[in-house]
Structures are given as C-alpha cells and as structure tokens.
Amino acid sequence: MVKANAYGHGLERAVAALADLTDGFALIELERAVRLRAAGFELPILMLEGFYTAEELPLFIEHRLIPVLHRLDQIHTLLAANWPAALPVYLKLDTGMHRLGFDAAGLAAARTALSGKVPDITLMTHFADADGSRGVDWQLERFATMTAGMDLPCSLSNSAALLRFPDVVANDWARPGIMLYGGSPFPQLISAAELDLQPVMTLQSEIIAVQTLVAGDSVGYGCSFTSDHPMRIGVVACGYADGYPRHAPTGTPVLVDGLRTRTLGRVSMDKLCVDLTDLPAKVGAGGTATLWGQAGETVLPADEVATSAGTISYELFCALAARVPVSEIN
Numbered sequence: 001m002v003k004a005n006a007y008g009h010g011l012e013r014a015v016a017a018l019a020d021l022t023d024g025f026a027l028i029e030l031e032r033a034v035r036l037r038a039a040g041f042e043l044p045i046l047m048l049e050g051f052y053t054a055e056e057l058p059l060f061i062e063h064r065l066i067p068v069l070h071r072l073d074q075i076h077t078l079l080a081a082n083w084p085a086a087l088p089v090y091l092k093l094d095t096g097m098h099r100l101g102f103d104a105a106g107l108a109a110a111r112t113a114l115s116g117k118v119p120d121i122t123l124m125t126h127f128a129d130a131d132g133s134r135g136v137d138w139q140l141e142r143f144a145t146m147t148a149g150m151d152l153p154c155s156l157s158n159s160a161a162l163l164r165f166p167d168v169v170a171n172d173w174a175r176p177g178i179m180l181y182g183g184s185p186f187p188q189l190i191s192a193a194e195l196d197l198q199p200v201m202t203l204q205s206e207i208i209a210v211q212t213l214v215a216g217d218s219v220g221y222g223c224s225f226t227s228d229h230p231m232r233i234g235v236v237a238c239g240y241a242d243g244y245p246r247h248a249p250t251g252t253p254v255l256v257d258g259l260r261t262r263t264l265g266r267v268s269m270d271k272l273c274v275d276l277t278d279l280p281a282k283v284g285a286g287g288t289a290t291l292w293g294q295a296g297e298t299v300l301p302a303d304e305v306a307t308s309a310g311t312i313s314y315e316l317f318c319a320l321a322a323r324v325p326v327s328e329i330n
Contacts, residue, residue, distance in 0.1 A: 001177035003027040003048065008243075008317035009181055009201055013328065015041055018180065026175055030056055030065075037063040046090065049100070050074055057081040068092050068124060070100040075113045088120035090155065095142040097128040104146045111150075122153045122173065130160035131186040136168060160185035163195060183313035187303035199302065201317060202293025203324075205238040207256065210276065210284045219273050220265030225250045232276040236289040239270040243320040244291055248272075248309035255290035257283050258298045292316065 001007075002025050006014030011032055015025060024044035027033060033045050050067040051057055054077045060067060061084060069075055070092040078089070091110055094101030102110055114121060125143050127136050143156070155173035157165070162174055163185065178185050182199040184192040192199070213219070213231040234256060240246035244267055252263040254274050264273045276283055288295070292302040302313040309316075 001026050001175055001180070003029070003177075004318045005032075007178065007181050007314065008320040010326065011036070012039060014180075019043065023173075030059060033065050034059060034063055051077075054081060057083070061087065066090060068100075069110065070094075070102065072102075072106060072109055072113070075110055079113065079117060083118060085118060086120075087118075088122065089114070089118055090122045090124045093123060093125045093143060093146055095125045095139040095146070097126050097139075099126070101125065107146055122155055123147055123150065124155040127156070127158060127161050130158060130164060131189075136161055136165050140168065158185070163190075178314055181313075181317060182302070183317070184301075184303050187301075187307060187313070192301050192303055193299070199293045199299060201302070201320075202295070203238070203242075203244070203291040203320070204293070204295075205236050205242075205289050205291065207234040207274070207285055207287040207289055208237045208271075209235040211235065211273075218265070221268060222266050225265040230277075232279075232284075233264055234274045234276045234284065234287065234289070236272050236274055236291075237270065238289065238291060239268045239272055241269045241321060242324050243316070244272060245306075245309040245311060245316065245319070247311075248305070252308040253300055253304055255295045255298060255300050257287045258290070258295040259283065260298070260300070 002011055002014050005011050015036060024046060026046040026048055028048050033047060036045060044066060046066045046068065048068050050069050051060055057078065064087060066088050068090040091107065092101040093107060094103055125139065127139055130136050153173065155175060157169050157174045159177050159179040161168050162176055163179065179197055181201065182192055182197045184190055184195055184197060211233050213227045213233060215228050216226065218226045219233060238244050246267045248263060248267055250264050254261055254263055256274055256279060259279050261275045261279060264275050274289060290300055292300050292305045302316050306313045306316050
C-alpha cells in the first residue's frame with residue numbers, strides 16, 4: 001500500500017525500496033499512478049477506489065491500471081469504454097464495513113455484466129475490526145456466503161489481519177500498509193517492537209533556544225503548562241505546520257540527544273517546548289530533538305507519540321508537511 005504519498009514517506013522513494021519485495025502496488029490517486037508509470041515502474045498498480053469519471057478510463061487503459069469496482073454503474077461505464085479483456089479488475093464486496101462495495105445481489109449483477117467480457121476478476125473486501133475485539137471471522141463468513149461457488153482469486157488481508165490472523169491469507173493478494181512503515185496496526189495490543197517492525201521515518205529538529213523558568217512561570221500559548229519548580233526548557237524548531245500534532249499534550253514523549261523527556265505546553269505553528277530539567281547541563285541549544293523514530297540506539301515509536309496525542313501513527317506520517325526537508329539514509 002503506497003497511497004497518501006506512501007503514508008507520507010514519499011511515493012517514488014517507497015516504491016523503489018519495495019519493488020523487489022512485492023508483486024504490485026496499491027494507491028488511490030490517479031496522477032500518482034501515472035507518475036509511477038512515467039518513472040518506469042512496471043509492476044501491477046491497483047487503484048483502490050477505481051475511477052471517478054469516464055474521462056479517466058483512457059489513462060487506466062494506457063497505463064494498465066487495475067480498478068477496484070464497487071458500483072454497478074462503474075461496470076457499465078468501464079464496458080462502454082471498450083475495456084480490454086486482457087486487463088484485470090477487482091470487485092469490492094461490502095461484508096460489514098459499509099463504506100464501499102457490492103452486496104450479494106450487486107455482486108451477482110456485476111458478474112453477469114462482466115461475463116465473457118472481462119475474465120480476469122479478483123474479489124476483494126476490507127476488514128473493519130481486524131485490529132479490534134470482533135476480529136475477522138464474522139466478515140469472512142459473510143464473504144464466504146456471498147462468493148460461494150466462485151473460484152476466483154481474492155484480496156482480503158490488511159496489516160492487522162496479516163499479523164493477527166495469518167491463516168486468512170492463504171494464497172490471496174494481501175494488502176500490507178502501516179506495517180511496511182514500522183507502525184503497529186494495533187499498538188494498544190502489541191507494539192511495533194514486539195512485532196519486530198523497525199521505524200522507517202524519523203522526524204528530527206534542533207533546539208534553537210533554552211529558557212530558564214522559576215515556579216509560577218508558564219509556557220506557550222494559553223499558558224497551559226505552569227511550572228511549580230525551577231526548570232530548563234528547550235525550544236524546538238518544529239510545530240504543527242511541520243506535521244507535529246497540535247493536540248499533543250504536555251507529557252508527550254520526545255528524545256533530546258537520544259535521551260527521553262517530554263513536551264511542555266501547547267504546540268505552536270513553528271515551535272514546541274521540551275523539558276530539559278533532568279537532562280545533563282550540556283544538553284541545550286544545538287541539541288537534536290527526535291520527535292519520533294530512531295536516535296542512535298534509542299527508538300521513540302511513532303505509535304507512542306500518536307497514543308499520547310490521541311491519534312494513530314498513520315495520521316502522524318501522512319501529516320508530514322511539504323516544507324520539512326527529507327534525507328534518505330540507506
């Protein structure tokens with residue numbers, strides 16, 4: 001899964017790194033799929049929401065993009081465009097998530113419409129609670145009922161299902177996403193480290209100033225943090241305009257020169273503050289602040305930062321701003 005600019009990691013960068021490890025890529029954005037073809041990537045590309053208008057279909061055909069079809073009118077539009085029989089399609093089934101997909105009657109109509117015209121069909125569904133208490137069995141039962149008697153390839157498992165229910169995969173097309181980028185799909189149950197997932201993205205910046213507080217001094221907008229004892233704080237050149245979550249509260253973990261500490265006060269557009277009080281006196285301006293990822297031998301999981309901020313690592317990765325300079329480390 002390389003949608004959303006490869007979960008914020010950079011599409012071409014991720015595709016180049018994964019090309020020898022996969023049988024294909026999946027994304028949503030047509031312009032980015034075309035960009036991959038222009039860059040010379042030849043592996044199959046699955047378009048997860050199919051096409052939006054008939055005008056897009058010539059590009060699908062020219063660049064051999066595989067649409068996920070989830071409405072009957074899409075099928076009629078596709079056939080009217082003289083879809084080449086050699087190009088495959090996916091049919092998405094709604095087995096309980098109730099976002100996109102055919103019900104049983106819609107699937108039967110779709111197969112009838114495609115019969116004799118598009119022989120290469122893969123059936124697909126998406127698990128709503130593979131990372132939660134309901135698991136996947138209830139949807140697998142619905143899928144089995146809907147597809148009884150159909151001898152077609154399937155695509156079922158996301159990261160959570162791959163890691164939690166590996167027997168579901170069989171010989172199907174799997175769709176790993178967050179696990180490729182070092183995040184756990186269920187951090188409240190099992191950490192990325194326990195799953196042997198390594199961070200791919202490290203977000204770092206620099207301490208650009210140090211302030212000394214006395215008891216009663218406050219930090220940042222809204223004075224949401226007030227010290228009750230003398231403190232040293234570091235001002236980090238990173239804020240919500242860079243993609244760090246504004247809603248991250250005081251106490252969100254951060255590393256400074258590889259040492260664990262916490263944020264203080266409200267995150268600003270361009271800056272945030274960290275607690276240096278218990279760190280060595282030499283830690284100060286010019287020091288490296290690791291907001292998530294790897295700092296030497298120490299790892300601050302994005303999942304942990306996300307949990308503290310009341311969100312998920314997916315959002316942290318995808319929110320990384322265009323103004324943040326990126327360097328690649330092999």
